[in-house]
Ligand SMILES: Cc1cc2nc3c(=O)[nH]c(=O)nc-3n(C[C@H](O)[C@H](O)[C@H](O)COP(=O)(O)O)c2cc1C
């Protein structure tokens with residue numbers, strides 16, 4: 001008989017407690033939870049941090065790390081005799097090439113960049129003091145839920161997790177549902193090139209907690225869950241410290257991720273929280289109607305929630321007026337061939353040149369940029385003047401996504417860059433849709449065969465395979481997984497001649 005949802009989530013805790021999927025663990029956890037051993041094994045092997053518990057060094061193979069010598073670092077680590085694992089992306093693109101030790105703590109190769117001076121006129125203000133009187137929360141309580149949702153609507157706040165969906169629509173939807181309701185914070189930041197939520201949690205944990213408290217109070221959520229990337233232990237510690245200081249009248253719980261990029265997708269994240277493999281659900285029903293444990297659930301990205309206190313305090317019109325063409329400021333991540341990789345809070349809609357100027361300028365001669373993580377593909381420098389915002393980038397067939405901007409100089413062969421992206425998606429597809437599972441593999445093979453033989457015939461089916469993936473995939477991963485190769489072929493034909 002199928003176990004109740006709440007019971008199944010005990011699988012994760014038991015696996016964590018056992019230190020991962022070592023011999024005999026699946027059976028012991030099965031006995032302990034009453035869930036069949038094969039089922040437990042299926043869950044444990046889905047998540048890399050559980051499936052490979054004895055790894056001593058994890059070396060990032062993301063795009064920004066590849067540009068800074070990730071392949072060499074991997075080779076050196078292997079030669080050292082340590083148990084080494086190549087991993088997709090560690091969210092440390094500003095200190096590339098990145099690696100983690102066996103305790104999942106960063107092995108520092110460079111300091112974090114992008115430190116901003118304190119500027120209280122910014123909604124998040126990463127450089128600001130890490131304290132809060134929680135005056136926005138008090139104000140939200142006094143305003144009442146309708147007025148808070150009206151302010152969020154007026155602000156034009158769009159979700160910062162990638163899709164840019166209007167926040168107020170989700171808030172109204174969850175509030176209209178019957179309780180109990182949940183709030184889930186998506187802190188699973190995993191898109192290559194993206195490391196902004198990490199900085200919010202490290203530098204402004206109180207800002208995030210205040211946004212969480214306001215959102216939970218407004219939609220009537222009893223519990224706030226923070227689903228946090230397993231590799232972000234320093235962030236978890238910062239949030240736990242702040243939570244003790246904040247003394248919120250709210251049940252806030254942490255759930256660790258276990259190394260699966262797909263769990264950033266909101267319904268895969270819910271599956272993981274409920275103790276299953278992180279495979280996205282069919283939508284509808286949307287989480288606002290049927291989310292965590294079947295209840296109405298508000299899911300937001302870290303940055304989205306961190307914008308909320310300032311909106312409540314200063315008003316929706318103020319926030320809307322900060323952007324250029326689209327509302328608000330944006331935490332832009334920038335890495336690759338620039339002087340000072342880091343996170344910078346700027347008006348939503350700045351251009352690449354403006355962003356790079358803040359980051360100290362280009363290194364070398366720029367050739368290409370990826371505006372929003374691996375899923376956004378690559379654009380040529382001819383588009384350096386396009387606003388880095390949701391609509392203008394979508395009009396170019398790309399996307400802002402989570403604003404993980406990576407710059408590539410003219411020494412980079414775009415076939416290499418495309419290959420790194422396709423390897424990432426082949427590793428990270430959850431595999432439940434055949435077009436995505438098979439297509440990710442075909443696209444990776446196509447670019448590898450091309451690189452091996454420099455024969456464009458190997459690329460003949462790339463467009464057709466992309467079409468099948470786009471049409472036949474449940475979630476955004478399958479729909480965009482061809483972007484690295486497709487966009488590189490489209491904009492840099494000289495590298496595929
Ligand atoms: C493949 C995939 C990966 C995603 N990864 C993340 C992520 O790491 N963090 C995040 O906040 N949203 C991620 N999203 C978007 C979430 O599904 C969801 O839209 C978001 O958490 C909603 O919050 P928002 O409205 O504040 O943007 C991902 C989506 C897809 C399709």
Ligand code: SF4
Pocket residue numbers: 262279280428429430431432433434436437473474475476477478479
């Ligand atoms: S599109 Fe890919 S990642 Fe998304 S649900 Fe289908 S197989 Fe999984």
